[in-house]
Every structure is written in C-alpha cells, then in structure tokens.
Amino acid sequence: MLLLGIESSCDETGVALVEGGRDGLPRLAAHALHSQIAMHQAYGGVVPELASRDHIRRVLPLAQSVLAEAGRDLGEVDVVAYTRGPGLAGALLVGAGVACALAAALGRPVMGVHHLEGHLLSPFLGADPPEFPFVALLVSGGHTQLMRVDGVGRYELMGETIDDAAGEAFDKSAKLMGLPYPGGPWLAKLAEAGDPAAFKLPRPLLHSGDLDFSFAGLKTAVLTQTRKLGAALEARKADLAASTQAAIVEVLLKKSLRAIEDSGLKRLVVAGGVGANRELRAQLDAACAKRGVRVHYPELHLCTDNGAMIAMAAAMRLQAGLQQPTGRYAFDVKPR
Numbered sequence: 001m002l003l004l005g006i007e008s009s010c011d012e013t014g015v016a017l018v019e020g021g022r023d024g025l026p027r028l029a030a031h032a033l034h035s036q037i038a039m040h041q042a043y044g045g046v047v048p049e050l051a052s053r054d055h056i057r058r059v060l061p062l063a064q065s066v067l068a069e070a071g072r073d074l075g076e077v078d079v080v081a082y083t084r085g086p087g088l089a090g091a092l093l094v095g096a097g098v099a100c101a102l103a104a105a106l107g108r109p110v111m112g113v114h115h116l117e118g119h120l121l122s123p124f125l126g127a128d129p130p131e132f133p134f135v136a137l138l139v140s141g142g143h144t145q146l147m148r149v150d151g152v153g154r155y156e157l158m159g160e161t162i163d164d165a166a167g168e169a170f171d172k173s174a175k176l177m178g179l180p181y182p183g184g185p186w187l188a189k190l191a192e193a194g195d196p197a198a199f200k201l202p203r204p205l206l207h208s209g210d211l212d213f214s215f216a217g218l219k220t221a222v223l224t225q226t227r228k229l230g231a232a233l234e235a236r237k238a239d240l241a242a243s244t245q246a247a248i249v250e251v252l253l254k255k256s257l258r259a260i261e262d263s264g265l266k267r268l269v270v271a272g273g274v275g276a277n278r279e280l281r282a283q284l285d286a287a288c289a290k291r292g293v294r295v296h297y298p299e300l301h302l303c304t305d306n307g308a309m310i311a312m313a314a315a316m317r318l319q320a321g322l323q324q325p326t327g328r329y330a331f332d333v334k335p336r
Ligand code: KG4
Pocket: 010, 119, 139, 140, 141, 142, 143, 166, 167, 168, 170, 171, 182, 183, 184, 185, 188, 272, 273, 274, 275, 276, 277, 278, 303, 304, 305
C-alpha cells in the first residue's frame, strides 16, 4: 500500500511517500520539504496568511518531486494522508484541501492525522526504531508532554506544560536577545560559546513532585535580565543564552527521568523540534546510559515538521486497524 502524506500545519510544507503493508514497519520511499522560515524571518514570527499562500504554491511541486524520486506514479497512491491539526487553520486547510482534491481525482480515500502523533511516531522512520512500550518526551514549538506509549494509539498523558511549551521558551527568550526567528537553533548555537552557570535562572516546577512543566516564568526572568544588562547585553549574550538553555534542558531532563522511574520502563523516545537540541540530547544520553535506559530520537532532519511523519503515522494507524481512510472528502481540520 502506497501512502502520500502532506504536512502543512505551520511554516513547513512537507510531502512524503510511505509504503506500508500488513506486516513489518512501513518504509519511507521519499520525502521533500520546503521551509518558509526565511519568508517569515522579516516579521519575527509566522504570518498565518503568508504561510497559507506559500503552502498552496509549494505542495503540488513537492508531491511531484517525491513521486519522481520514488519512481512512482500518482495513480499508484492508495491513500492520501494529511495533518488534520493542531496548527494554523488556514495552513491546515491547504493540506486538507489538496489531499482531498487529489484523493477525489484518484478515487482513493483520505485520512486526517494528528500532528503530534506524527512527531511521536517519527523515530520509527529511522534506522533504530524503538519497541513498545516507551516513555515519550514530546517537545515542539507548541507542546511539551510526557507520555506513556504502549502501542500505536495507546497513549497515556503523564504530564504537560501548564503554560508555554519548551520550544516557545527557546523562541521567546531568543527574541528577547535579538536573535532571528525561530530562535531555538540560534540560541543553541550562541550557547556553545557561553557559560551555563553565568546567570541564575528559575527552573519552574522542577520540584513540584509531578510531571507538569511551566516555562512562562523563565521567559519573564530572561526579560528581566536583558533589561538589567541594557547595553551590556551584547557582550553577555552567549552567557545568557547558555544559562537559558541550561534551565530548559535541566527541567526536561529531570522530569523525563522521573517519568522513566514512575513508569518502570527502560526506553525513552524524544520527538519534536526541541529534540534536535544537542545539549538536551547529550544530557539525556548520559543520564539514561547510567540508568540502563535506551534513548531513541528521530533522525535530526525529521525532528522538526515534515511530511514523512504524517505518512508514517497514517500507515501505522492503518496497520494497527485504528482508523479507516474515508471516501467522504469533508477535508475537516482541527486547529486546536
Ligand atoms: O516540532 P516543530 O518543528 O514544530 C511544532 O510542531 O511546533 O518544533 C519547532 C520548535 C521551535 O520552537 C524551534 O525553535 C525548536 O523547535 N527547535 C529547537 C532546535 N531546533 C528546533 N530548539 C532548541 N534547539 C534546537 N536545536
């Protein structure tokens, strides 16, 4: 079975082809991505209207390029999958509309997929797929969650952020330091030259005894520091970046270890854009190695939004018998 997956929830247009069967893991045949980051950078963040328009421009050429790369014909596609939500309403409607139009023209069914399930299952696209059950740390620009995952569709929320997501904490702090959008990777790069102990920043909810997160206070503390520093900010920016990263990473690390301990499981999956952070990976790897816990990440280029994870999630849900693709082309989306 050949699945075409389309991701358009935010500022990346992703299209991919995945081959799935009754048995064995579905296999990625080809994927292509267009990032809108350069376009939104001038505005310091995603402009929803521009995002939708760009998805419209990119999605069909990307679909043509994955078909060519995989040496397949559009007529061979059995199911068209798309991101149903969460995300920007207009952006989601582009992916949903195009998926339904293609499927209707081909006389094939469509399948709406949850964006976070895509991230969660993205490590199955790599060379070192995890086995169930595992603890998942899902850290993206919009979400920060710890989950117990017993199988496809069997997810139990253990804890989540009560305000900002980890990616948001990176992005908002970076913006306060005058770094380009999206700030996460820029802040991480700058932090390499800084002292993580230079500034004392809060680790909200670190000792709360549960698995929830809060990052809004950290952003406020970074704002206070930048104001205090004034003109001296430029000279201390690397130190402030390293201190901010250290605060975010410490909270993510400690809560993940706690979730592993609470669950009694020996496998951790880290997914979502912040999962690309090198410092987070280094600290998780070291702490988990000590505890005999295996850590699985998606391939670096599949940490942030992409179509491969959407096609993969659709294929795995189909295989598990959890969802039937439909011939009703309602192209519904669920922004929240
Ligand atoms: O998963 P994703 O692509 O989109 C959402 O579903 O939100 O995640 C994007 C987030 C952004 O906040 C971005 O700054 C962050 O992931 N990010 C990073 C790094 N790479 C991406 N944060 C810290 N360090 C990185 N290397």
